[in-house]
Amino acid sequence: MIESPIQYLAKLNHARQSLDGPLIESIARAVGESSLQLVEHHRIAAVLIAVRGGFQEAWSRREELSTDLYEKLDAVDAPARGTRVPFNFRELDRAQPVQRSTCSNCRIRPGFGPCPRCSGVGVLLVQRPGSDNSTVQDCPACDDGFATCTVCGGSTESLQATVRYVNYKPFDTNHIVSAAYRDALQGAFPAPSVPPDELAYDVEGSGGQSPYRGQQVSMDRDFHGHRFDDALKQARAFVQRVQSAPNFILHELQTYALPFVLATFDSPSRTHRSVLYIGADGTPGVSVL
Numbered sequence: 323m324i325e326s327p328i329q330y331l332a333k334l335n336h337a338r339q340s341l342d343g344p345l346i347e348s349i350a351r352a353v354g355e356s357s358l359q360l361v362e363h364h365r366i367a368a369v370l371i372a373v374r375g376g377f378q379e380a381w382s383r384r385e386e387l388s389t390d391l392y393e394k395l396d397a398v399d400a401p402a403r404g405t406r407v408p409f410n411f412r413e414l415d416r417a418q419p420v421q422r423s424t425c426s427n428c429r430i431r432p433g434f435g436p437c438p439r440c441s442g443v444g445v446l447l448v449q450r451p452g453s454d455n456s457t458v459q460d461c462p463a464c465d466d467g468f469a470t471c472t473v474c475g476g477s478t479e480s481l482q483a484t485v486r487y488v489n490y491k492p493f494d495t496n497h498i499v500s501a502a503y504r505d506a507l508q509g510a511f512p513a514p515s516v517p518p519d520e521l522a523y524d525v526e527g528s529g530g531q532s533p534y535r536g537q538q539v540s541m542d543r544d545f546h547g548h549r550f551d552d553a554l555k556q557a558r559a560f561v562q563r564v565q566s567a568p569n570f571i572l573h574e575l576q577t578y579a580l581p582f583v584l585a586t587f588d589s590p591s592r593t594h595r596s597v598l599y600i601g602a603d604g605t606p607g608v609s610v611l
């Protein structure tokens with residue numbers, strides 16, 4: 323595990339030095355070459371954005387409810403924010419008015435409405451097992467199509483209230499911002515693991531702004547000698563999208579620098595490139611591009 327504050331970079335530097343030694347042999351095996359020669363390497367940094375949140379869909383609708391159902395919905399406790407399991411529930415929208423009314427579903431015969439089993443027809447078509455013939459039978463659930471009203475429960479009184487329906491699906495991701503190297507770095511810190519604190523990095527920090535008013539400085543900031551290129555700009559845009567997505571509930575967002583080494587090797591026949599990083603388990607990882 324990565325513990326002390328300088329360990330990630332120390333380990334990466336150590337691994338970088340062995341690009342010319344022990345590591346080159348395993349890379350040669352991975353690309354199917356008998357020998358490779360290190361041509362050059364660059365220290366680059368991507369940004370890892372750890373997002374913990376979920377997609378939420380909610381809609382409201384005015385409904386006619388029995389007093390029992392109203393009381394049941396009134397007692398509903400919304401699931402806690404940040405829960406990691408999907409859920410759907412309905413609750414009363416208490417901001418909307420509640421009106422008492424006479425049940426509209428059982429005006430013809432108060433307390434009794436169309437039978438839910440036979441749709442109020444009063445009879446059912448019954449097919450006997452093993453027979454193609456069906457016979458008509460009186461519906462056992464009602465009296466001539468009338469059954470206890472499904473809206474008011476037979477009380478003839480109902481309540482008009484607004485019910486809110488909510489569907490929620492948790493979504494956790496460690497999004498790597500660096501269009502060119504995202505796939506190569508995917509194995510470094512798969513969610514739910516996160517990089518060590520020493521890599522925590524504020525992409526919104528002041529470094530993008532010059533101390534001189536109105537003067538924009540280059541986005542080419544670096545992280546201990548690892549240059550970000552346009553990863554910071556892309557990361558800011560991603561953070562903004564996550565924060566403003568209308569159906570995304572954000573619980574936690576943390577940004578990290580993810581330093582890595584891009585190495586180029588030559589074999590007698592061609593050139594190979596690979597990405598070297600330190601993974602969540604503290605050991606070097608190599609992705610061949």
Ligand SMILES: [Zn+2]
Pocket residue numbers: 437438439440441442443444445461462463464465467468469
């Ligand atoms: Zn019926």
Ligand SMILES: [Zn+2]
Pocket residue numbers: 425426427428433434435471472473474475476477478479
């Ligand atoms: Zn009714």
